Every structure is written in C-alpha cells, then in structure tokens.
Amino acid sequence: MDAQVLEHLMQPKNYGPLENAQGEGIGKNPDNGEKVGLYFTPEAGRIAQISFQAVGCSTTVVSGSIFTEAAKGQSLEELQRMIDHLKATLDELDPKEAACSEMVAVAAQAALDTYYARQEESDLPMKTYYISQTCETKEEV
Amino acid sequence: MKLTTILDRLHHAWLATQFTSFMSGEDKLYDYSQILFRHFTWVEQRLVQKGIAYSYDRSDVPIRVGRLAPMLEALQKQYEQLLLLCGEGTDDPLFFRIVKDLEFLSKAVRGFEDREITAFNGKRDYLNLPEEARDALTLFLFEESYKEYELIMVYNYAKAHSEDAYLNRMFQILIEESFFHLKSFGKLMAKMGILAVPRMIMQDIYKFDDLSVFLHDGIEEEVAAKGECKELAAKITDQELSEFFECINYQEDYHIALMEDALGYLEKSEAKKE
Numbered sequence: 473m474d475a476q477v478l479e480h481l482m483q484p485k486n487y488g489p490l491e492n493a494q495g496e497g498i499g500k501n502p503d504n505g506e507k508v509g510l511y512f513t514p515e516a517g518r519i520a521q522i523s524f525q526a527v528g529c530s531t532t533v534v535s536g537s538i539f540t541e542a543a544k545g546q547s548l549e550e551l552q553r554m555i556d557h558l559k560a561t562l563d564e565l566d567p568k569e570a571a572c573s574e575m576v577a578v579a580a581q582a583a584l585d586t587y588y589a590r591q592e593e594s595d596l597p598m599k600t601y602y603i604s605q606t607c608e609t610k611e612e613v
Numbered sequence: 614m615k616l617t618t619i620l621d622r623l624h625h626a627w628l629a630t631q632f633t634s635f636m637s638g639e640d641k642l643y644d645y646s647q648i649l650f651r652h653f654t655w656v657e658q659r660l661v662q663k664g665i666a667y668s669y670d671r672s673d674v675p676i677r678v679g680r681l682a683p684m685l686e687a688l689q690k691q692y693e694q695l696l697l698l699c700g701e702g703t704d705d706p707l708f709f710r711i712v713k714d715l716e717f718l719s720k721a722v723r724g725f726e727d728r729e730i731t732a733f734n735g736k737r738d739y740l741n742l743p744e745e746a747r748d749a750l751t752l753f754l755f756e757e758s759y760k761e762y763e764l765i766m767v768y769n770y771a772k773a774h775s776e777d778a779y780l781n782r783m784f785q786i787l788i789e790e791s792f793f794h795l796k797s798f799g800k801l802m803a804k805m806g807i808l809a810v811p812r813m814i815m816q817d818i819y820k821f822d823d824l825s826v827f828l829h830d831g832i833e834e835e836v837a838a839k840g841e842c843k844e845l846a847a848k849i850t851d852q853e854l855s856e857f858f859e860c861i862n863y864q865e866d867y868h869i870a871l872m873e874d875a876l877g878y879l880e881k882s883e884a885k886k887e
Contacts, residue, residue, distance in 0.1 A: 473748050478735055481755050482809040483677075489670060505830060509815060525815045530752050533812070 477534055484533050486540040490523040494590065497582025498600040499575040501528070506572075508536055510579035512543070512551075512587070519543050519551060524579065531572035539576050548584065555580045574603040616660050617667050619698050623653040626691045628674045628810050630718075633684050635799035636676065636732035636808055639725055643796065645718055652711050657773050659707065669766050669819065674810040682727040692719040732803035739804040746848040753845050754802050755809070757838065761795040762811035763818060764788075767827070770819040779878055780824075783871050790868060794861065825879050828872045835872070839865045 490496075493511035500507040506528035513521045522543050524536040539558065543551055558577040562570040582599040589596050627649035634642035660667045678684045692715045699708045699715070737747050765788055772784040802808045821827045842862035849855045 473737075473751060475735065478751070478807065481751075482733070482735070482807060484812060487812050488673075507815075525813070527815055527818060530755050533755075 480534045480537040481530055484537040486523045486537065486544075487533075488523050488525060490521055493521075493523075493583075495583040495587030496598040497579050497584070497586050498598060499577070499579030499582060500600060500602050501571060501575055502602050506532065506575065508532060508575045508579040510536070510540070510576070510583045512583055514548060514587070517547055519546050519548075524576070526575075528575065529568075529572060531569050532575055535573045535576040536579075539580065543580070548587070551580065551584060555584070571603055578603055615698075616656060616663070616665060619695070620653065620656050620660065620667055621671055622691065622695050622698060623649055623656060624669065624671050625674055626688070626695060627653055628671075629676060629684075629691060630688055631796075632674070632676045632799065632808065632810055633681075633688060635796070635803045636678075636684070636730050637681050637725065637728070638800075638803075641721075642725070645721065647792075648714055648718070652714065654769060654773070655707055655711075657769075661773050668816050669770070669814055670816070671813055676808070676810060677733045678730050679733075680727055681725065681730055684730070685722045685725055685727075688722050689719050692722070731806055732808040734806040736806040739801075739806075740851045740854065742850065746850060749845055749848050750801075751805065751807060753841060754798050754805065754807065757841075758795060758798040758802060758809075759811040760834070760838070761791040761798065763814050764791040765795065766814050767819045771824065780875060783875050786871060787868060790864065794864075797857070797861075825876060828876050828879075832869055832872050832876075835865045835869045 489509075490511035490513065492513070494513045496509070496511040498507055498509050507526070508528065509525045511523050512519050522540045524540050526532045526536050539554070543554060546554065555577050558573060558580075562574055562577075565573060578601040582601045586596065586599045589599070627646055630642055630649055631646035634640065634646060657667070675687075676684065696712060696715045696719070699712050703709055703712060737751060742750065768784040768788045768791070772781050772788070775781055775784070799808065839862050842858045842865065846855045846858040846862065849858065
C-alpha cells in the first residue's frame with residue numbers, strides 16, 4: 473500500500489461539514505446506501521473552503537481526501553474540469569474503486585450545480601445525484 | 614454553561630483518552646475514557662430532557678505524537694477546560710459528579726510515565742504478515758474501526774431518544790459489543806503503526822426516521838462484516854489473530870439475531886397499534 477494512501481486513510485484531508493457552504497451536494501450509491509457529501513465556498517471565483525463527508529469504504533475516503541485537496545484554490549471552471557477528468561478515468565479502475573471515485577465526482581458535480589442554481593434562487597436545497605455504471609448522473613426525484 | 618459545548622468537549626475528551634490508551638497500552642486510561650463516555654451520555658440525556666437540539670458533530674481529535682508526555686498534557690488541558698465549562702462549585706448533582714471526576718482525571722493523567730509512541734509510524738510490520746494479508750488487515754481495521762464507532766453513536770443516539778425498555782436493552786448490548794470491537798481494533802491499529810480516530814459521522818446516519826429500515830440495513834452490514842472477517846481470518850497466517858477474527862465473526866451472528874428479534878418486536882408493536 474502506497475504511503476500517501478495510508479496517510480489519507482489515517483488523516484483524511486478536509487473532512488467534515490462546512491458551515492454556510494454555498495455549494496453543497498450529495499453523491500449516492502443506490503445499491504447500498506453509501507454516499508458522499510461535498511461542500512465548498514468560493515471567494516473571488518476560487519474555492520476558498522472545501523470539505524467532504526463519506527459513508528463508504530476506504531477508497532471513497534481516500535478519493536474524497538485527494539480530490540478536495542486538489543480542488544482547493546481552483547476556479548469553478550477548473551473544478552468542473554477536475555470532475556470531468558475523474559469521470560473519464562473511471563474505466564481504468566476496477567468496478568468497486570470506480571463506484572467509490574464516481575461517488576466523489578457526482579457529489580462535486582451536485583455541489584457545483586447547487587452553487588450555480590443558488591445564484592438564481594438562494595434558498596434551494598442541495599442536489600443529490602446517483603452514481604451509475606455509465607457515469608451519467610441523474611437528479612433525485 | 615452551554616450544554617451543547619460541554620457535550621462536544623466531552624465527546625472530544627472521551628475519544629482522545631480512549632485512543633491514548635490504545636497508543637500507550639495503559640488500560641487505566643481506557644477506564645477513564647469510559648467514565649468520560651458516561652458523562653457524555655448523561656449530558657446528552659439532559660439535552661434531550663430540555664428539548665435542546667444537538668448533534669455528534671465534532672472537531673478533529675489530534676492524537677499523533679512521538680512520545681506519550683505531550684498527549685497526556687493535551688488530555689490534562691482538555692479536562693481542565695471542561696472543568697471551567699462545567700463550573701467548579703456547582704450544586705447540580707450531575708455536574709458536581711462530572712467536576713469531581715475531572716478533578717481526579719486531571720491529577721491521574723500526570724501519573725503515567727513518558728515513553729516513545731510507535732502507534733503512528735505506519736510501519737505495519739506487526740507479526741511480519743505477507744503483503745496481501747497486511748494490506749487486507751489495514752483496510753479492514755480502518756473500515757471496521759469507523760463502523761464500530763458509528764454503531765456506538767447510532768445506538769447511543771437511538772437509546773437517548775427511546776423509552777422502550779426492550780429496545781434500550783438491545784441498544785445497550787450492541788453499544789457494549791461495539792466498544793469491545795473498537796478497543797480490539799484500536800489496539801491492533803496501534804501495533805500496526807496506523808492508529809487513527811475514526812472520522813466524524815454524518816448526521817443523517819444517526820438521526821434516522823425509521824428504525825426498521827436501519828435494522829434491515831444493519832443486518833445486511835453485519836452479514837457483510839461476517840464475510841470480511843472470514844476472508845481476513847483465511848488470509849492471516851498468525852493463528853491467534855486468525856482465531857480472533859473467527860471469534861468476531863461468531864459475535865456478529867448474535868448481533869444479527871438481536872436485530873432480527875427487534876424487527877419482529879417492532880412489527881408486533883405496529884400490529885397492536887393497528
């Protein structure tokens with residue numbers, strides 16, 4: 473096991489809720505109740521604060537930790553590119569790892585979409601997206 | 614005094630003390646952590662009685678040290694801050710008790726000898742396990758130590774909000790079982806050099822609407838945990854450790870039986886209402 477992975481397991485970065493987050497979203501696995509919550513607040517167009525919470529396996533925690541750490545200080549456009557990149561690499565992972573990483577990607581997408589939606593209507597609830605093997609997200613009804 | 618702040622600090626102090634016992638092997642510290650957990654549940658009960666909203670959200674619990682002394686100093690500081698919050702000289706029986714315990718604990722933690730701590734060195738050389746078994750054990754310990762902490766908190770929250778004697782008996786049994794598992798896994802993590810406090814739990818995990826749904830999911834998780842224990846027992850070459858995981862596997866059987874009983878009990882209660 474990689475020392476960096478072990479470090480993320482022992483001390484996940486950016487873990488926990490984020491008070492008054494402007495972007496917040498949930499990524500869920502419909503098959504087993506596992507989920508990721510991802511929250512962020514931008515300042516001057518860049519991610520100033522970001523955090524996540526997870527109900528899931530170790531891979532989910534490590535993915536969330538690495539993803540949020542990399543997203544810090546990025547623009548919202550860059551965050552979108554990071555989500556797209558993560559989704560595009562899912563095919564290279566084994567199915568279980570792909571589902572865990574996809575949960576982080578769809579949670580980030582839900583948070584970003586919630587953020588943009590709240591620019592129009594500030595009291596909208598956070599969005600929830602489900603993971604799918606085809607990596608397409610669908611909004612919770 | 615703000616009860617929600619006291620609850621948060623007690624939560625913090627309980628975990629910090631418990632994990633200090635794992636890193637140091639000092640069983641007395643484990644007993645002290647149990648005292649703090651009891652304080653936590655009593656303050657929680659007071660919050661429920663007063664109808665004050667609360668959660669189990671908490672800040673990080675920093676425990677990574679190279680020697681025991683700084684951790685003991687940190688614990689002492691936490692107890693002293695709690696003493697200030699709980700109010701020395703209070704005549705409320707609950708807080709009088711907590712204050713007296715904290716005064717004792719503040720002195721008692723000074724009595725442990727300083728030593729080197731290897732619980733965070735990441736070496737994972739305990740028992741010289743082959744790489745596959747070592748990685749499997751590592752992942753198992755991270756996932757299951759979180760799971761046991763989650764179960765303690767879920768059943769504790771459920772117990773605080775239930776006046777049903779039958780259900781509360783089951784919740785209490787499962788809390789005690791999870792404490793044993795968490796202690797066993799925490800000690801193993803310390804020996805492996807990968808000790809870590811489990812991450813915070815999302816609120817909707819313990820603030821659930823339907824106990825039956827939770828129990829159904831819980832049974833599925835216990836079945837999955839049994840499978841993982843069996844797989845791990847097969848991979849671990851050390852006989853004692855392998856037997857320990859087999860024992861945990863059998864313990865899960867009783868948890869499943871308890872939860873199935875509780876589901877039957879809930880169904881009967883619902884039928885009576887109709």
